[in-house]
Amino acid sequence: MTENSTPVHHIVFDIGKVLIHYDPHIPFSRLIPDEAERNRFFETICTHEWNIEQDRGRSWAEAEALLIDKHPEKAELIRAFRANWREMVSHAYQDSVDIMLDLIQQGRDVTMLTNFASDTFVEAREMYPFLNVPRGVTVSGEVGMIKPDQAIYDTHAKSFDLEPAACLFIDDSQKNVEGAIAAGWQSVLFTDAETLRQDLTRLGVI
Structure with a gap:
């Protein structure tokens, strides 16, 4: 201070x-029940660095497309980040x-x-x-x-x-x-x- x-x-x-x-684990504890797997998802896919770019003004559509292109098998979970946002601000x-x-x-x-x-x-x-x-x-x-x-x-x-x-x-x-x-x-x-x-x-x- x-x-x-x-x-x-x-x-x-x-x-x-x-x-x-604010805690993205709130909805994702339901979507990815395994804690280790959930932590890996946040560390490697929907990362803090990825999310902060939406705070800087990047659209969610662009943000989701970027990750889905790299991780198509995780498309549903990637879209779930924005879709379940209200749960995160509990x-x-x-x-x-x-x-x-x-x-x-x-x-x-x-x-x-x-x-x-x-x-x-x-x-x-x-x-x-x-x-x-x-x-x-x-x-x-x-x-x-x-x-x-x-x-x-x-x-x-x-x-x-x-x-x-x-x-x-x-x-x-x-x-x-x-x-x-x-x-x-x-x-x-x-x-x-x-x-x-x-x-x-x-x-x-x-």
Whole structure:
């Protein structure tokens, strides 16, 4: 984490694993019951590196075609990744959501910055209406760039007229926290809601 002498005026939340849960093993534990086989599928076919390109803006049709061309025998499972996406975001982290909503209620400037495919984010907003409450959001799939690239932090600050040094970014990924710091922001690593509340209290936000 990092902090500076600039008071925090803008609080920016990540979404996945900060406000809502995400785990592709949830549907795939049913589709590929054998744990070792399932892990191999995620390590060699529907990998994190493959999935993050949808967060950068690649269409699911293109993403699926790319893998099916290489692994035609796994076509049904490859298509199942997108088809069963809603199961992967199984629940909200209500304690974190409550912190965010309390900050907004207190008049704090709250926005969100997330690595998310554009179409699945539309679904996430339908599933979790609290994602519509902050002043705005930068979705990586809509702007064609992803965290921890500095460009997305700069884009977010410019889009919402934020002073970078007065921004506090909350993310569960150390790399994304470091990306925010490199962009001149303050940032804390999210581990759980209670620790977040302590961080916000220490920084004078609550």
